[in-house]
Amino acid sequence: ALNTGxxxxxxxxKEAKLDRSVDRLSFFRRTIKKTLQENVDKLKEAIIKxxxxxxxxxxxxxxxxxxxxxxxxxxDYKIPMKLIDLQNYxxxxxxxxxxxxxxxKLYTGAGPMSVFNDVRxxxxxxxxxxxxxxxxxxxxxxxxxxxxxxxxRMKLELESEIGNIEKIKKEFLKRxxxxxxxxxxxxxxxxxxxxxxxxxxxxxxMQHLAQVYDVLVSLQRFTGDAxxxxxxxxAAKLELSAEEDIxxxxxxxxxxxxxxxxxxxxxxxxxxxxxxxxxxxxxxxLQTNVITVDFIxxxxxxxxxxxxxxxxxxxxxxxxxxxxxMWLQESAxxxxxQTKISTxxxxxxxxxxxxxxxxxAYLISAEEIINETIEMASYINITEQEKVWLTAxxxxxxxxxxxxxxxxxxxxxxxxxxxxxxxxxxxxxxRQILDEATAFYVSSTNxxxxxxxxxxxxNVKIKExxxxxxxxxxxxxxxxxxxxxxxxxxxASRNLSxxxxxxxKPESTYLPRHIGDGKSILVDLREKNKASSLLYQFHNxxxxxxxxxxxxxxx
Numbered sequence: 001a002l003n004t005g006x007x008x009x010x011x012x013x014k015e016a017k018l019d020r021s022v023d024r025l026s027f028f029r030r031t032i033k034k035t036l037q038e039n040v041d042k043l044k045e046a047i048i049k050x051x052x053x054x055x056x057x058x059x060x061x062x063x064x065x066x067x068x069x070x071x072x073x074x075x076d077y078k079i080p081m082k083l084i085d086l087q088n089y090x091x092x093x094x095x096x097x098x099x100x101x102x103x104x105k106l107y108t109g110a111g112p113m114s115v116f117n118d119v120r121x122x123x124x125x126x127x128x129x130x131x132x133x134x135x136x137x138x139x140x141x142x143x144x145x146x147x148x149x150x151x152x153r154m155k156l157e158l159e160s161e162i163g164n165i166e167k168i169k170k171e172f173l174k175r176x177x178x179x180x181x182x183x184x185x186x187x188x189x190x191x192x193x194x195x196x197x198x199x200x201x202x203x204x205x206m207q208h209l210a211q212v213y214d215v216l217v218s219l220q221r222f223t224g225d226a227x228x229x230x231x232x233x234x235a236a237k238l239e240l241s242a243e244e245d246i247x248x249x250x251x252x253x254x255x256x257x258x259x260x261x262x263x264x265x266x267x268x269x270x271x272x273x274x275x276x277x278x279x280x281x282x283x284x285x286l287q288t289n290v291i292t293v294d295f296i297x298x299x300x301x302x303x304x305x306x307x308x309x310x311x312x313x314x315x316x317x318x319x320x321x322x323x324x325x326m327w328l329q330e331s332a333x334x335x336x337x338q339t340k341i342s343t344x345x346x347x348x349x350x351x352x353x354x355x356x357x358x359x360x361a362y363l364i365s366a367e368e369i370i371n372e373t374i375e376m377a378s379y380i381n382i383t384e385q386e387k388v389w390l391t392a393x394x395x396x397x398x399x400x401x402x403x404x405x406x407x408x409x410x411x412x413x414x415x416x417x418x419x420x421x422x423x424x425x426x427x428x429x430x431r432q433i434l435d436e437a438t439a440f441y442v443s444s445t446n447x448x449x450x451x452x453x454x455x456x457x458x459n460v461k462i463k464e465x466x467x468x469x470x471x472x473x474x475x476x477x478x479x480x481x482x483x484x485x486x487x488x489x490x491x492a493s494r495n496l497s498x499x500x501x502x503x504x505k506p507e508s509t510y511l512p513r514h515i516g517d518g519k520s521i522l523v524d525l526r527e528k529n530k531a532s533s534l535l536y537q538f539h540n541x542x543x544x545x546x547x548x549x550x551x552x553x554x555x
Contacts, residue, residue: 029157029161032130032133032134032161032162033161035126035130036123036126036127036130036165039122039123039126040123040165040168043123043168043169043172044168046172046176047168047171047172047175050106050175050176050179053102053105053106054179057102057105059098059099059101059102060102060105062080062099062102063099063100063102063103063183063186064182064183066079066092066099066186066190067182067183067186067190069271070186070189070190071186075270075271076270076271076272077271077272078271078272078273078274079091079092079099079271079272079273079274080274080276081098081273081274081275081276082275082276082278083259083260083263083275083276083277083278084259084278084282084286085097085098086259086262086263086273086275087255087259087324087325087326088326088327088330089194089198089327089330089331090194090197090198090201090262090266090327091190091193091194091197091198091271091273092190092191092193092194093194094194094330094331094336095108095330095333095335095336096330097330098194099190100187100190100191100194103183103186103187103190104187104336104340106179106180106183107336107339107340107343108336108339108340120346120349120350120353123169124353124433124469125432125433125436127162127165127166128433128436128465128466128469129436130162131162131465132461132462132465132466134159134161134162135461135462135464135465136457136458136461136462138155166354169350169353169354170354170356170362173347173350173351173354173356173362174361174362176347177347177361177362177363177364180343180344180347180364184340184372187340188372188375191337191379192379193271194331195331195379197266197269198327198331199383199385199386199389200269200385201262201265201266202314202389203385203388203389204265205261205262205265205313205314205317206310206314206388206389206392208261208265209251209293209309209310209313209314210306210310211238212238212246212251212293212309213295213306213309213310214306215234215237215238215246216246216249216251216295216303216309217303218230218234219231219234219246220303228247231246231247234246240253240257241253241254241257241260241261242257243256243257243287243290244257249295249296249303250292250293250294250295250296251292251293251295251313252290252291252292252293253290253291254286254287254288254289254290254291255286255287255289255290255291255324256283256286256287256289257287258291258317258324259286263275291316291317291324292316293309293312293313293316294312295309307392310392311392311393311394314389314392314393315393315394318393328398332398332399332400332403333399333403334376334379334380334399334403334404334407335403337376337379338376338407340372341369341372341373341376341423342423342426344364344368344369344372345369345423345426345427347364348363348364348365348366348369348427348476349427349476351363351364352472352473352475352476353472355472357472357475357476357479365483366427366479366480366482366483366484367483367486367487369423369427369480370420370483370484370487370522371487371492373419373420373423373522374419374487374492374493374496374522377407377419377496377498377510378492378496378498380398380399380404380408380498380500380510381497381498381499381500382398382499382500382501382502386398387502390502391502395502396501396502396503397500397501397502398500399500401500401501404500406422407419407422408498408500408510416510416511416513417524418512418513418521418522418523418524418527419496419510419512419522420484420522420523421523421524421527424480424484424523424527424528424531425527425530425531427476427477427480428477428480428530428531428534430470430473430476430477430534431534433466433469433470433473434470434473434534434535434538434542436466437466437469437470437538437543437547438538438542438543440462440463440466441542441543441544441546441547444459444462444463463546463547466547467547467549470547471549474535477531477535481528484522484523487522488519488520488521488522489517489518489519489520493512493520493522494512494514494518494519494520496510496511496512496520497509497510497511498510498511
């Protein structure tokens with residue numbers, strides 16, 4: 001259509017508010033802006049969100065300060081925390097609260113990187129189409145003017161429209177990669193330290209309950225005033241607070257005394273807590289909230305065993321629906337980590353979109369994505385220390401089975417997946433661009449049979465744009481496969497063992513499958529075949545090898 005006098009049509013148009021002929025280049029500039037405006041606005045919005053998140057959020061400032069301490073291997077720093085927040089986390093927090101929440105906000109919810117996830121594919125699709133249109137316009141500029149200087153000016157104006165968008169895209173990518181690199185490693189370490197601190201405190205609470213049990217057993221030989229005196233002495237020895245009571249064959253304590261006990265248990269643990277104690281009203285509320293652990297079995301009238309007493313104490317704290325201690329409810333998840341990896345993949349793809357995949361400043365590498373996934377997988381593993389208190393709680397799982405679906409397996413009772421299966425499918429999913437290129441191929445080869453032939457120079461320019469995008473997509477897949485092949489031979493992947501459930505059954509431990517020289521399989525061969533088949537079908541079945549580098553023009 002651009003070769004059939006369409007410029008003359010535009011010359012007859014009138015602007016809505018100005019009584020003058022429409023400038024034909026201005027018309028196309030406005031058309032391009034309108035086509036891309038929504039995507040560009042979202043990119044700008046994400047940059048603004050990033051600036052706000054990293055410059056005005058006090059929690060983010062705490063995160064960066066904490067990461068700076070941690071990077072210097074200094075554990076003698078303090079983490080400010082309100083006493084009541086100790087109910088939700090033990091040190092650094094989680095997706096919702098604490099310094100870790102600032103890191104998660106970069107990737108999840110309405111954060112800047114999640115905005116980016118929504119816009120990348122649609123922006124690239126439109127840029128490919130608009131860039132092809134601009135190439136065709138360049139071809140047709142000679143129909144407007146033969147003046148060389150004017151022609152050069154017009155070409156510069158056209159190129160600047162796309163250039164400005166590419167500049168915004170690269171600026172966005174660079175900021176995202178910089179922020180990711182600033183917080184990612186620290187975020188993972190703080191996540192592990194949070195879980196380790198919880199584990200230490202759970203074990204300390206087990207020790208405390210065991211000591212209380214021993215005292216309650218020893219008090220059984222006393223009666224009357226002698227028992228009162230012995231109870232008072234034992235309470236002093238245990239350093240029980242005024243809200244703790246062991247005088248009635250029961251261990252009774254307030255939520256305030258429990259949280260105070262956690263603070264005391266944390267004092268010798270670095271990094272240290274800098275506790276902000278609550279006001280009188282909140283303190284009173286916490287003190288009147290009473291927790292009890294029975295020493296005497298109601299049915300038999302005899303003391304329960306020590307293990308039962310400890311289990312009852314821990315279960316009371318972590319009962320379903322309980323708000324006494326929300327550590328496991330808040331932290332026993334990999335959803336935030338999974339979102340982070342998905343965002344890393346989008347950033348990885350955007351580096352190829354922006355043609356900066358060879359610049360480390362812009363590229364989240366395939367190796368980084370693979371290693372991040374291996375680290376997340378190892379985080380699922382239940383440690384020996386965790387087995388102790390999980391068993392005491394009568395818990396068999398730390399991260400619930402349903403939250404592992406889609407990562408370790410697809411359905412209950414199904415075979416284990418490769419831990420990178422889902423992410424590999426994400427990386428190699430280039431169906432949108434292949435479908436668009438196929439649609440162009442079909443239309444360009446059939447249009448002339450029904451209406452008119454597409455001019456050869458137009459056909460060439462559009463094909464070149466799609467070919468360029470397809471070659472980048474193939475390079476992305478090939479480079480990821482090479483990185484995968486290398487990393488599947490490392491100890492981190494070969495020796496990966498994940499105990500996700502405590503029941504002693506073989507299927508409760510994830511082990512990667514191995515082939516040949518001990519190489520582990522992180523991606524199932526069927527997933528790799530899907531990616532290969534997608535490209536094979538595109539080239540050989542759908543487009544008659546039109547988009548191969550050595551092919552002739554599509555006819």
